[in-house]
Amino acid sequence: MFVGGFSSFFTTLPLATWFFVGIEALNTVCNAVENPRDVIPKGQIPCVITLFACSIFVFFVAVSQAPGAANLPSVVAVFNPGYMIMFDISADIAMLLSLPATFATIFGFILAYANILTALSHSRLLPGWVGQPHKRYHTQANALIFGSVLGYILCFCVTYSPALGAQLFNICMFFGSSAYIAQCAGYLYLKREFAHLPRRFRNPLGKAGVYYSGFVWVLTWISIVGYQGSSGFLLSCVGPMIVVLMLYYILYAKERQTFSEDERKILFFAHVAKSNAQKRKLKAKRKSYPRWIQLLLNAVDFARRLMAPRSKSLSTSVVPNSNSNSNSTSRIHSSSWLLWGSSRALFNSNRVVAIKKSSQRSSGPHMETAIRSASITKSPPKTIIKLATHSEAKMIVEEMS
Secondary structure, eight states: OOTTHHHHHHHHHHHHHGGGTTGGGGGGGGGGSSSHHHHHHHHHHHHHHHHHHHHHHHHHHHHTSTTOSTTGGGOSOTTHHHHHHHHTOOHHHHHHHHHHHHHHHHHHHHHHHHHHHHHHHHTTSSOGGGGOOOTTTOSOHHHHHHHHHHHHHHHHHHHHOHHHHHHHHHHHHHHHHHHHHHHHHHHHHHHHHOTTSOOSOOOTTHHHHHHHHHHHHHHHHHHHHHSSSOHHHHHHHHHHHHHHHHHHIIIIIHHHOOOOHHHHHHHHHHHHHHHHHHHHHHHHHHHTSOHHHHHHHHHHHHHHHHHSOSEEEEEEEOOOOTTOSSOOEEEEEEETHHHHHHHHTTTOOOEEEEEEEOOOOTTOOOEEEEEEETTOSSSOOSEEEEESSHHHHHHHHHHHO
16 A cells, blocks of 8 residues: 555654644744734635645655655755756756745745744743844844844754764754644644634634644654654653743743733633633532532642732733833732731622723723622722733632622
8 A cells, every 4th residue: 555565654654744734834924914813714715725735736746756765755846857847957957946935945944933932932932032023123143143043053963963964854853843732732722612602714624624734743753763763862862942941041041931912812711711710620620629618628728828928929021012111010929917918808709890990091091909808898909910901900800709
């Protein structure tokens, strides 16, 4: 059924998946597209269909000419034999005809990694200067330079290490397959945990398409790790990289990580909904316990509050609205005066949600949501969250009520 048997098919599977690597780069231009939630998904469908049709045509042409399907994995430019026959030119001249497509691919990946580095910088996973735009042209100059320097360093390493150059494709596909598996898992997680959130676009293939995609990428990952003939060298390169990235996140990025403006718009209410759903599940579970167990759990919660620091202030910065000079900041204050309120609310967990509308500003109405303990009447609010729009305030109040 397969040339060389199933073992050969499984070994060359990463080469076939290379046809579709990079299609997700379309998502990285959401910041430059008006109404991306409607435009990007509708654009992805014709892109995938076009890519699939082109891959079939390229594969048919490649296996229909010399050197044949058996030797195709060793060919750098699969169209060279066809160009040589069509135009009666040498292999060197035929290679020039394949360069434009390569350059187009290069600039596509450059745009993608510049947008990704900028997004990581806005989330403070990378230093702020990486995502800082050019003052005059408003382009992502620092991200482009930073990514290009890393690329040139890798080119020098490949030049002076032939073994690394031979395994560079497998290293890239290892991390690419890992990213695609994580995307499939993330889709299923959001589909299960946040099914109630509104969506402008729904996957026409549903969960079946996600399971199939995840299955293919898991097979690709296994093929890269165990069936390329140099698993030891591959793991010796990938392992230290993963360790370095983990240490970087734990020692540097974890304490600085925050929501960017784009993440706040998309994920803020998802996290609020998730937190409230967990609280509702825990509350419903506790109601099924006997009364004495409920009192014991309430006492344990109260003791945990007593053991906590008596004065604590946690401030989470939110990127200010681009149309306003005001700085939207979420502050959660927990100090010693809350202990008395907690003791009075030990057997009464009701909460009152109060909405206060502030003055009109150029960027639109701002809302302040104050969640106060029912047992505390003359004390400062326990939580104050300043939201940018009326719709945000409405959604969070609906989730908290």
